[in-house]
Amino acid sequence: MTTASLPTPASWTDNKRYLWPLGALVMFLPMAGALAYQYSGWAITLWFGFFILYGLIPLADRLMGEDDSNPPDSAMGSLASDGYYRWALFASVPVYLGMWAYMIWFITSQTLPWYGWLGAVLSLGVGCGLAINIGHELGHQTDPLERFLAKLVLAPGFYGHFYVEHNRGHHVRVATPEDPASSRFGETFYEFLPRCVYGSFKSAWEIEKKRLAREGKSVWHWSNDNLQSWALTALLWGAMIAWLGWVALPVLVIAAVYGGSLLEVVNYLEHYGLMRQKRADGGYERCQPHHSWNSNHVVTNVLLYHLQRHSDHHANPTRSYQTLRNFEDVPRLPSGYAAMILFAYIPPLWFWLMDPKVVAHHGGDMRKANIKPSIREQVIARYSAAA
């Protein structure tokens, strides 16, 4: 594994430095759509968030291309400790929470045509999906402020279990058949989604149960991180319903479900078909850079806080977003996540695009791949015959 070579430290500047606040700014988009609607009366503006996610961002990724540069090692320390990056990330939290409350008020207090209502709810849901990614970055830090903000930002979208399951479940079992959040070769997104959501909730509950038992406490103890997160959701949702009435409930639920599905479709991309091998003693080898799919596309990397430099993230899970590096010779997606999720939604297209890459990655030896159990033997036989 090598990292890309670079200019000397003295001349190095972070070319994404002033782009990172975009992650907070995009959270304003559903509100911008709502305001545009109030001035123009055109319901299409309520679809802003939705269209930007599926249309503009994939296009912008293509136009802006990739950036494979890495900070030199000598700049890493100051880059990691530079408070600017911390605050650029923090800024997204109040913007998101404000946008969320504003949109629910807007949707429930205006008389919207059904297609306007749906556009506004889905655009809000895009915000909920992006917020889970912000919760992901915050939840990996060890500082108590970051950890609290992670719970807070996951609460409106009812995704608090992610705070527990991601670090202590997914990171431990990543790229193994035991991980609900690692997708398998031949598994469609629609098979993966229920397996992942159910498995992740169950895992989050068991992880906290085990931790609390070690401390001699019941799983129902208030310090259960799942219960804390869900209580925060109940508080926020309860406040919105008390304020706006029960008409707020379908908005809350649909935005949360759709936002959660966005996080899970990204999970679907990140480890598709990749598998850690078992050691002689039956344990799995360590997670290595070749166990994650990566992308260096600039636009999606900025909006997702370098989530797509996923190999480095799994190798160094507490490394903050601005310091994540591109590795050479790692599994690479043909585009950024925003375009890739469009493929994931259409299984034949996804298999057409990704299956040859998984097979090539394993050199045709599909015994090394994470395959949907019901087709495992067929897949291994098929590609070993071809090799």
Next chain:
Amino acid sequence: MKKWRCLVCDFVYDEAQGWPDEGIAPGTKWEDVPAGWSCPDCGASKADFELVED
């Protein structure tokens, strides 16, 4: 002998057990574990471990 827990995933390094899989002999004190060693379960760095209070 002390124990150290990973802040990210709860893996526990027990000095009495060491981590023979990666050449860290039983009885190796935490300060003698190489600085570049990371959590075998989740990859968090050595600095992301805390002492387990009994």
